Amino acid sequence: MKAIVMAGGFGTRLRPLTINLPKPMVPIGNIPMMEHVVSLLSKHGINDITALLYFQPDKIRNYFRDGSDFGVSMQYIQPDDDYGTAGAVRCALSSVTEPVLVISGDLITDFDLTEAITWHQEKKADTTILLTRMENPLAYGIVITDEDGHINRFLEKPSWGEAFSDTINTGIYILEPSAIELIPPRTNFDFSQNLYPLMLSREMGLFGKIMKGYWKDIGNVDEYKRVHVDFFSGTLDLDIEIAPKVSGEDIIYQGSGVRIEDDVQITGRVILGNDVSLESGVKLHNCVIGNRNRIGIGAELKNCVLWSDCAIGAESNLSGSVIGNNARLGNNVQLIDDVIISDDTVIGDGATIKANCKIWPGKTVDSGSIVSSSIVWGDRWNRELFTNSKITGLALTEITPEMAVKVGAAFGAFLGTGSEVVTSRDASDTSRLIKRGLMSGLLAAGVNVADLEAQPIPVVRYGLRQGSYAAGIFVRHNPDDYRLIDCIFFDGSGLDMPTGKLKKVERMYFGEDFERASLDNIGHLDMVYHVLEDYRDDFLQHTNIDLIHKAGFKIVIDHSNGSSSQIFPDLFSRLGVSTVELNANLNPRKFSTSPEEYTQATVQLSSIVTSLHADVGFLLNPVAEKLSVVDDEGRPMDSQLLLLVVVDLFLRTSGARKIAVPVSSSMGVEEIAREHGVEVIRVSNDHLSMMEVFLRGEVDFVGGTRGGFIFPGFQMGADAMVALVKILEMMAQTRTRLSELRKQFVHLNRQSISIPCPWSKKGMVMRKLITDSEDKQRQLVDGVRISEDSGWVLVVPDRTVAAFNIFAESPSSDETNRLIDRYQSLLEEWQQE
Structure with missing residues (x-):
């Protein structure tokens, strides 16, 4: 062969x-x-x-x-x-x-x-x-x-x-x-x-x-280190021609011409290449020492890999590091965990290289220097950079201005010199800071930037679709945890950028290999102001103004101090809607809503709707993608109930033939669809999947389980502002109050639970679940959704936490609890195997 x-x-x-x-x-x-x-x-x-x-x-x-x-x-x-x-x-x-x-x-x-x-x-x-x-x-x-x-x-x-x-x-x-x-x-x-x-x-x-x-x-530096750790621990036996010398738990592979002076200590698994010189007092533990290396008096190396022709000075201390060919380290050099020293690098006496740093080939570090990020700073990101078209991390700890510059440079290099990127943010000062770092990296890569300043995400998506841009970036505080920053990446049509493309950016980021533009090709920055007006005008073109105006709605709307407050006052005046607006000012210090604050805001909204006898109350998240609703009786709708109500309204008024909902959504969607002869398809519970199925023209509407909806005609992504007006339009067309609609769906009982599971066992548990459910009616979209006679259960690995989430629904609370209990027991049992 x-x-x-x-x-x-x-x-x-x-x-x-x-x-x-x-x-x-x-x-x-x-x-x-x-x-x-x-x-x-x-x-x-x-x-x-x-x-x-x-x-x-x-x-x-x-x-x-x-x-x-x-x-x-x-x-x-x-x-x-x-x-x-x-x-x-x-x-x-x-x-x-x-x-x-x-x-x-x-x-x-x-x-x-x-x-x-x-x-x-x-x-x-x-x-x-x-x-x-x-x-x-x-x-x-x-x-x-x-x-x-x-x-x-x-x-x-x-x-x-x-x-x-x-x-x-x-x-x-x-x-x-x-x-x-x-x-x-x-x-x-x-x-x-x-x-x-x-x-x-x-x-x-x-x-x-x-x-x-x-x-x-061996896909990255971490895997390169890991394979040596596996060798040191005995998990991996390399095919080495040199016969080992074994003394208790210590195993030494010693090449020819090796010179070892007195008082040298060698422990663990150690490879010594040809013509290696170890001077007195050297201590080696779990190391690979390549050919023709010289290690000076009293130097100590633990879990290190040295390539060939290196010199390590006296009394130096190296831990968990990789040293390339022909590197020169002076006396008393300290390498503190997971340092990479590349070929032909010179490190002066007494220098300290802090954890995770990379020094690229041919660099010189002066004597006494302390290097943390000043040469080519190392990866402080210990997981995948992108998740679902965005980077999420602790503000100013994981996502820093320096890191943002590097991400912008990598993204700019991926797009190419002369491309143009739209940038925007929420109202916070932190988001402004990180956005400017991204912009600096883009400009340095020769990419032009069109900045929209603080705008709702739907406006940014709209602007991308109307222009000839290569991509867009939006920076915000995470809506679920104010301590986190999200950097969201869009393609040129306003869709969430596909993972495959962002993986290429990720490789460039971690490889730290992206060219800067020449002085003649640095990108230029433009401030763009017309997109908001264009969005507002086009919005009204896709709205039945007369129908809403005749209905004479009275509503309460909470903007969550977000940028939707810049758009709605003028819209509502043209629509003839009487409004009471809450938190309607951009506030750079109020940029996210904690669960407690959300609950408090909902209680306040309910109280005001009831007191004013309003027709409906709306709560938008700060970037105007997601919507929460309080009905005319002041009762909040959870996201699943809101999905059912909106689907019901849409199918009554649209003549749709096919709709899409996430795999985790209620079985009530199928009940409504059957009444109207409409087909339902289920997609992954993420925004990109929702957008893609809509863009392909397969469906007339996409409803989400987190307050996001995609309606035909205007936007290709979730837009809470469009959803709000469409709900009013459909209420006017059907002459229906939301309190009447919700009563149809009280018979469904839904429960969920999170089951801890180590990351290392998730794949095995999923394999067991696939085998266990082979003979059952199931959907393999996002996790495993299993349908039974009277209900369904969805088991899905959590993408960010070491856990599985189990969702179940049926007309009976006993049946729902039975489904939860059964799959909880199975998941816990499989983890013990």
């Missing part, structure tokens, strides 16, 4: 370690990653190897040459264009007459490839994908198989609600000619996006084998 090693990656997220090396040549245990892969192939009798190259190809060619030094035959192919993963493999095959094993050159594994090949042959598979279990599968492609190994479904880098298994694609494939022939020559064609869906559609033999053993994709 022939092997193709994918060795063309740039290693962006591994920077600065991959500035001077292609990613497959980064050493693991003093041996290039790709050499570990070649050794594994040779061990299993696969000696005919072709490497697909792209970035710094000569460094790979010059190291492996013809492969004879490694007991294999090596050839090299460098595609002349981007043909995708499968297309590149097709380029490497002059003929398609035998099976091929495809493997990445930048992973570490000890899989039994012989066992996998035998299994593949026994199954008579067209393609076998090697799979493994992963505690957190979100960063990988999830693969779902049946008991026999047939692949049923792929989920590429899902959210937790879509993570229906913890079984992931390892990027190791066994392909028969029947599969390879499906790949068109010299065409961009991807395995996961193109080939495998095609094979599924043709019902070909596409199998997945779950492998035992170690597997790690």
Whole structure:
């Protein structure tokens, strides 16, 4: 069998370690990653190897040459264009007459490839994908198989609600000619996006084998450190030619020409490369010391990886750090946890490099310096940067002005010089500060900025859709926790920016590799003022003014000190609506509503509606995306009841044929829809999914479970201002009071509960849930929704907390509690296995 090693990656997220090396040549245990892969192939009798190259190809060619030094035959192919993963493999095959094993050159594994090949042959598979279990599968492609190994479904880098298994694609494939022939020559064609869906559609033999053993994709610096931690702990046994010296729990791999002076202490697992010099008093614990390194008197290193030709000065102390080739550290240097020192860097005597810093190649740090962020500051973000089209973090602690500049620069580099981005914010001073940091980064990247200052989010979306902008950014305090800042990213049409695009920005951010504009190409800043007027005028064009005017409504509206207060007074005067407005001034010190404040505001709104005998009361969140309602009797509607009332009104007045609601919404939606002969489809419980299904033209209306609604004709996203006026319009058309409508839905009982679950067990629990519900009527949209005779239950992993959320609904409280109790017990039981 022939092997193709994918060795063309740039290693962006591994920077600065991959500035001077292609990613497959980064050493693991003093041996290039790709050499570990070649050794594994040779061990299993696969000696005919072709490497697909792209970035710094000569460094790979010059190291492996013809492969004879490694007991294999090596050839090299460098595609002349981007043909995708499968297309590149097709380029490497002059003929398609035998099976091929495809493997990445930048992973570490000890899989039994012989066992996998035998299994593949026994199954008579067209393609076998090697799979493994992963505690957190979100960063990988999830693969779902049946008991026999047939692949049923792929989920590429899902959210937790879509993570229906913890079984992931390892990027190791066994392909028969029947599969390879499906790949068109010299065409961009991807395995996961193109080939495998095609094979599924043709019902070909596409199998997945779950492998035992170690597997790690070295995708970023954290994974690079982790694989060494696994080696130090004994979880990973690297294939090292040097015979170890074992003394109790201490294991030393010592190369040739090593010089060790008196009083040197070596503990844990340590690799010493050739010609290493350890001077007296040196202490090493769990370290990889590459070739020709010299470590000075009394220096202490713990959990460190040194590449080759480095010098570490006397009495220096290094902890959990990686040192690149030819680095020079002076005496008494302190590296405090998770520091990256790149090639050819010089650190002066007595310098301190604080935790998480990265020093890029060729830098010099003066003696006595204390470096925290002044050279190339390190990642302080220990999770994924983007979640659901936004970055969320503690204001001025996690999301700082410095961090905002860096995010803006990465986003600007992604968009390209000369692009134009719309920026806006809520009314707070903190949001203004962070927005200006983002703007500075964008301008430095050569991107032009059109600033709307403080506006509601719907106005920003509208402005994007009307102009020729590349993207938009909105900064606000998180509506659920004032301590948090959200930076929300939109595409040029005003939709939430897709995760796939933001992942590219994330890689650029963490790789810290984005160019600044030249002095002649710095972006320019424009203040834009006409969008609000355009929005207001267009809004009225899509409103039945006469109908509302004749109804003569009296309403109470609480603006939550948000920017909707700039829009509604003029609108309501034209609509003939009598209003009492609360919190109608922009307040930079009042920028978010806590749960307690929301409850207090609702109580106040109810009281005023009752006292004034108003027709309805509305409470908008500060950025005017979400709406809460109090009926004419002063009773608040929770978000599920509001959804049912709005759906009922819309179907009475619109003639719609199909609507969409989130998977977590009430079964009452289907009851209403059946009365009107309308189809209901369910989507993920996030705003982007709601917008996408509406944009595709599949539905006439989208109702959310958090007070957000998308109506036809004007906006493509949730707009509380539009929803408010549409509710009035529909009430006028049906001559109905909200208190009358709510009485239809009192028979439904809904409960929810949160069950703690460690992040490391979420994928396993989802896999158990999928298996348990196979024979039940279920929907796999966002979590698992299971329908029973008299109700339903939804089990969904929480995206931000180590927990599962269980929602259940039925006409009976006893039945609802039974559903909750059953799935709570199952989740707790599965966690113990």
